[in-house]
Amino acid sequence: MPGLGNLWRASAAETYTAQPLRGERMVDLAIIGAGFTGLSAALHAAGQGADVAVLEAETVGEGGSGRNVGLVNAGLWLPPDDVCKILGPGPGEHLNAVLAEAPSLVFDLIAQHGIACEATRNGTLHLAHAPKAMADLQSRHAQLAARGAPVRLIDMNSTAQRTGTDRFYGALHDARAGTIQPLSYARGLARAAHDAGALICEQTPVTAAEHRSGQWIITTPGGKLRARHLLIATNAYHRPVTHVSRPDVPIVEYFQLATAPIGDNLAGDILAGGEGCWDTGLVMTSVRRDGAGRVILGGMGGDVTVHANWARRKLTQLFPRLSGVEIQHAWAGRIAMTHDHLPRIQRMGPGALAIFGYSGRGIGPGTVFGRAAALALLSGDHSGLPVPVVESHAEQFVTLKSLYYETGARLVHAVADRG
Template sequence: MSGPLTSLWQASAAEDFAAPPLQGERSVDLAIVGGGYTGLSAALEAAGQGADVTLLEAETVGHGGSGRNVGLVNAGLWLPPDAVCKTLGQAAGEHLNTVLAGAPDLVFDLIETHNIACEPVRNGTLHLAHAPKGVAQLRERLAQMQARGAPVRLLEATEVATRTGTERFHGALHDPRAGTIQPLAYARGLARATAEQGARLHEQSPVTAATRHGGQWVIHTPGGKLRAKHLLMATNAYHIPAPPVRLPEMPVVQFYQLATEPLGDNLARDILAGGEGCWDTGLVMTSLRRDAAGRIILGGMGGDASAHANWAERKLTQLFPHLRGTEISHAWAGRIAMTGNHLPRIQRIGQGGYAIYGYSGRGIAPGTVFGRAAARALLSGQEDDLPVPVIDAHREAFAGLRTLYYETGARMVHLIAARG
């Protein structure tokens, strides 16, 4: 691989969207900062309720994690459901587990309702055991998920080899509720649908200040000003300070991906022929999927191209030796905001204001349901149906050091794997 490469999602998105910067002053019911899944889902819900909504995006819709991720629409979090209950308490934990179990339904319903051209495939995901010890982890997760009625199944290594096209994995947990999408196209499609519902969206409109004055939020951008009854900050790992609102510094993990050129059946017929998306049990997680054009897409923790590109190409060849020498046509990276317990947060930032962050690598389905729920709660004043309880403050200890720890760990794992 040589020369600068770009995001596959930018190159292949069938949905297009553009919006002008905010100019002038306006009063609205709800102002939303951030044009990712959370903000767009909130805007779509609020506009559908007849609210006057304006969404501000500092760059372009889907510029952050929403346009850079793997595109797996999962039912749940990295944490198994028992761990969610242990952290949040039984009642709150089971509520979140239930909400997220149904999250893929919402995503695929929105795609169908608004005719979003984002390559949706709902054939499930495979949580792959990267080593024999990974099978034990999957058995524990299987029992916890089946106890809650999830239609999941543990696959033996032989079936996994048939489904994936490689014998490198020792088992897998198949979740038929899940699926894959083209993630940037989904974000742009949500933006289009939101505008069609009457909301106003503005790109290239970074928020420079957000204050509470006279019973309203006053939000400033370089070109304009909003007065809003309610405010949702949905910026996650790409947050830009908007004083005096302060959000906690978050540990950040980079996630690197590469994509092959489109491969014909002679090379890729047996690789994920069923269209499942995959992620493994490794501490430094690896993802695997393919797109509608037949590209194989491999991802892994770590975002430094020079350190991780060599690992990714070697990893691809280890999994599929017959792909040695295949052209890598795209490579890109994005940031993941990681909370200490891997649970997302809804933080109160003032009267009528929330900030949502910390999806820890699970942004598509959780972001969609969290955004919709936040819009409903802000407009109604009722918080009982929010996915997690609202907190007034949050702190992540040693966020900068933990960011360095994550990146260093990923680099070391990849270097060791490259030598193996």
């Protein structure tokens, strides 16, 4: 199983390649990181007529955007009431409202730019992994319904019919959400941004960024950018940049495995409605299918070798008829997890912002945060940003927390594997 590779790279219908930055250029907006956030920012800034350049150290979607589960969710892990408790009622409800519309922006962009990313908007299922977990889903349902969200609770029998397994005790269905092929979506955003006039540069790591004489001087191995504004959109894949200090954030790793394509005779009842799923477990598990009929199982943890036995066992527990089915792909990615699970927008200097900490919700939030940040930087008006800008951010015990998450996942999976 280890070393089988990332399904999204093997199956992406969208292709996109770009050359490294060479020479010097002046732009209105420089963006570091070609993931959902940076590419959405580039697309929307270019759409406003701005001169934009995106600098990516590897390739488009190389980071979390190309390793994502592919669930286009509305909102965060946190229930909306908790968001308001942390941010306050006004800013909290603003963030809730922005993220409630995030799936619509994603699917609208897909339709507008003809992005071939297996877009399916049939909702998602938040699954109760234990009987007591239904109380959490009931609370979330009440909070979301009070805000007008099209959500409904599903009992255990109906959940079994929708998922094809009787291992869950109910579910919360959110009709706003859906699934995509995440790497294809990222590449499609890059193509659309390029078509709108943005310069996309791959294999272009940024070594230094310094504000001098009213502009940002951004240095790469092959050239320099001079920019009026700067957006750092590297999230969990940030690399050190001289003169710019973005705070470290605890990292959670998440792995996935995918079966071979499975026909309806064997797996036709597994998520037949096309929903994507994740459960309420503290060490979360996700399940979905792709356009070719593969079953894709995900779980917390970064070492695919270590977690492989649990993953294979879990897949068989959920769907006994898949025992012995070939596993064709296995891969992992990193998640930037803030202590309160809320994203941050931090001021990095004059006309510069950094966005980080989606805590596992990269597609919808990344798309809307990127758009909002680009428009705020170009206009100078930050009032429409999803969260207030902070001047600094600090996380305690970053390395220990990252180790804690991985160790916890290993222990839970080891116990489950012996069970």
